[in-house]
Amino acid sequence: MIQLNRVSKTYLGSKHNEEVVALRDISLTIENGEIFGIVGHSGAGKSTLLRLLNGLEKPTTGSVMIQQQEISNLDNESLRQVRQKIGMIFQHFHLLWSRTVRENIAFPLEIIGLPKAIREQKVTQLLKRVGLIERADAYPSQLSGGEKQRVGIARALANDPTVLLCDEATSALDPETTQSILQLLREIHRDMGITLVLITHEMGVVRSICDRVAVMEAGQIVEMGFVEEVFSNPKHPVTQKFLQMEMHSQDQLISIELKDGFEWANLVKLAQDYRVSLEIVSGRIEAGSKRQSVVIRFIGQEADIEKARAAISVPSRSRG
Amino acid sequence: MFDQVDWQQVWIATTETFHMVIISTIFTAILGIPLGVLLVITDRGHLWENQFIYRTVGLIVNTFRAVPFIVLVLFLFPVSKLLLGTTLGTTAATIPLVAGAAPFYARLVETAIREIDRGVIEAAQVMGASRRFIIAKVLIPEALPAIVSGLTVTCVSLISFSAMAGIVGGGGLGETAYRFGFQSFNDQMLYTCGVLLILLVQIVQGIGDWIARKIDKR
Ligand SMILES: Nc1ncnc2c1ncn2[C@@H]1O[C@H](COP(=O)(O)OP(=O)(O)OP(=O)(O)O)[C@@H](O)[C@H]1O
Numbered sequence: 001m002i003q004l005n006r007v008s009k010t011y012l013g014s015k016h017n018e019e020v021v022a023l024r025d026i027s028l029t030i031e032n033g034e035i036f037g038i039v040g041h042s043g044a045g046k047s048t049l050l051r052l053l054n055g056l057e058k059p060t061t062g063s064v065m066i067q068q069q070e071i072s073n074l075d076n077e078s079l080r081q082v083r084q085k086i087g088m089i090f091q092h093f094h095l096l097w098s099r100t101v102r103e104n105i106a107f108p109l110e111i112i113g114l115p116k117a118i119r120e121q122k123v124t125q126l127l128k129r130v131g132l133i134e135r136a137d138a139y140p141s142q143l144s145g146g147e148k149q150r151v152g153i154a155r156a157l158a159n160d161p162t163v164l165l166c167d168e169a170t171s172a173l174d175p176e177t178t179q180s181i182l183q184l185l186r187e188i189h190r191d192m193g194i195t196l197v198l199i200t201h202e203m204g205v206v207r208s209i210c211d212r213v214a215v216m217e218a219g220q221i222v223e224m225g226f227v228e229e230v231f232s233n234p235k236h237p238v239t240q241k242f243l244q245m246e247m248h249s250q251d252q253l254i255s256i257e258l259k260d261g262f263e264w265a266n267l268v269k270l271a272q273d274y275r276v277s278l279e280i281v282s283g284r285i286e287a288g289s290k291r292q293s294v295v296i297r298f299i300g301q302e303a304d305i306e307k308a309r310a311a312i313s314v315p316s317r318s319r320g
Numbered sequence: 321m322f323d324q325v326d327w328q329q330v331w332i333a334t335t336e337t338f339h340m341v342i343i344s345t346i347f348t349a350i351l352g353i354p355l356g357v358l359l360v361i362t363d364r365g366h367l368w369e370n371q372f373i374y375r376t377v378g379l380i381v382n383t384f385r386a387v388p389f390i391v392l393v394l395f396l397f398p399v400s401k402l403l404l405g406t407t408l409g410t411t412a413a414t415i416p417l418v419a420g421a422a423p424f425y426a427r428l429v430e431t432a433i434r435e436i437d438r439g440v441i442e443a444a445q446v447m448g449a450s451r452r453f454i455i456a457k458v459l460i461p462e463a464l465p466a467i468v469s470g471l472t473v474t475c476v477s478l479i480s481f482s483a484m485a486g487i488v489g490g491g492g493l494g495e496t497a498y499r500f501g502f503q504s505f506n507d508q509m510l511y512t513c514g515v516l517l518i519l520l521v522q523i524v525q526g527i528g529d530w531i532a533r534k535i536d537k538r
């Protein structure tokens with residue numbers, strides 16, 4: 001069980017003596033075996049909250065308990081012991097470039113001083129678990145994002161943790177890869193009964209995997225509850241906005257006849273200007289050629305997609 | 321064309337240069353790597369924050385780097401005298417060589433280690449790794465390609481430093497070029513030693529680059 005009791009966290013600004021309040025008076029209980037989601041805008045304090053759970057940050061006031069142990073009072077040695085039972089995965093994976101997949105996964109086992117033979121056995125097991133047995137001797141620079149995150153997960157699971165913390169673990173991945181990683185997390189949860197705490201800014205992720213969710217804003221939890229309840233009856237404006245964003249988010253394939261002189265560079269600007277993500281599914285953009293036909297996949301709000309489409313396509317004559 | 325080259329002397333000088341450069345490179349690495357590590361981990365918010373050590377090491381490194389090498393050689397005569405009983409010969413020359421190169425190399429190691437993503441270090445901490453473990457298994461291995469290329473650069477500087485140290489009594493190709501070449505009006509001798517020094521630099525650079533490329537998995 002993870003228990004936060006009236007936790008606040010204040011950072012001292014580096015230059016002047018202004019204080020940044022990252023968390024205000026947070027109380028929260030996460031049961032063993034639960035999948036708990038935390039959503040919120042950038043700067044809401046999500047990462048800070050997660051980092052309290054493995055003692056990377058100490059609370060300014062209040063207490064953080066994991067399995068009845070007060071994390072903030074532990075000496076270095078006991079903290080290291082506790083950490084070995086709390087796995088963590090990251091948005092940018094944080095793998096060691098100098099080690100192969102196999103060696104990366106062995107890293108936490110080396111920390112606890114497991115003999116080499118047992119280590120190898122364990123690593124092979126983990127490689128199978130995350131489906132990377134064929135890539136065992138590759139280096140991280142040779143892997144795709146999804147594969148890197150699988151290595152991250154295997155590494156986090158190596159010491160059979162009871163808790164797995166995920167800080168935007170799927171935010172750097174495309175929708176399909178995100179689904180496959182979530183599927184893997186689901187299976188791990190099913191097989192190991194591990195407690196999952198995951199931060200995300202996508203309500204879709206919460207919907208597909210979490211039991212409960214907390215919505216954060218400006219260092220506070222503004223809404224918390226079972227996912228079905230929160231999703232069917234969101235009370236706080238921030239929650240409502242997050243849900244709206246998810247509902248109106250579309251994934252459309254549109255075939256477009258491009259305006260003359262359209263170039264690659266315009267595409268990047270387009271994505272920024274209209275806050276959509278886009279990808280060319282078929283056709284090519286070549287500098288200098290006219291009336292090129294392409295099929296583009298747009299992901300974003302419906303209205304934004306429409307505007308972006310209008311901005312780059314030749315006005316259709318048939319509509320008069 | 322090489323009729324005036326005293327090959328015997330050139331051979332002796334070459335082995336002396338090798339002797340000076342190899343020994344001083346080894347000691348430079350032995351001193352420079354820990355100093356470089358220290359300059360990172362004692363910095364604010366790092367693994368082993370310690371303002372006193374950070375400032376002191378920084379000050380020493382900067383002081384040695386500010387003194388021109390040839391002045392350093394003269395300054396360190398008494399140290400050579402004290403430790404080795406002499407200020408002459410290749411072994412005596414390694415003391416100022418190391419004193420000149422180690423602080424330079426420490427800065428290169430520092431830069432190499434700072435290049436490592438903080439997230440990677442944090443990931444190791446989160447897994448319960450101790451400081452010692454992180455230094456040995458994360459900081460050094462992850463920065464190794466840059467640590468090796470830094471040592472190559474340092475070794476090349478040591479070759480040119482060793483030629484200068486030679487002139488004030490260290491021996492080696494520098495001294496031979498000066499004494500048997502320049503002072504004896506023997507151009508052939510002068511240029512032979514010069515060419516050998518250039519060759520040496522090329523070989524060292526080539527080997528260093530090759531190793532760095534071999535271990536770089538990024
Ligand atoms: N080490 C630090 N020193 C000073 N301020 C910090 C530090 N870490 C975080 N903060 C501040 O605390 C607040 C919360 O940051 P936090 O990283 O927890 O947000 P977040 O919800 O994870 O955001 P994001 O979605 O962008 O990751 C921010 O205002 C941030 O600037």
Ligand SMILES: [Mg+2]
Nearest residue numbers: 046047048167
């Ligand atoms: Mg964050």
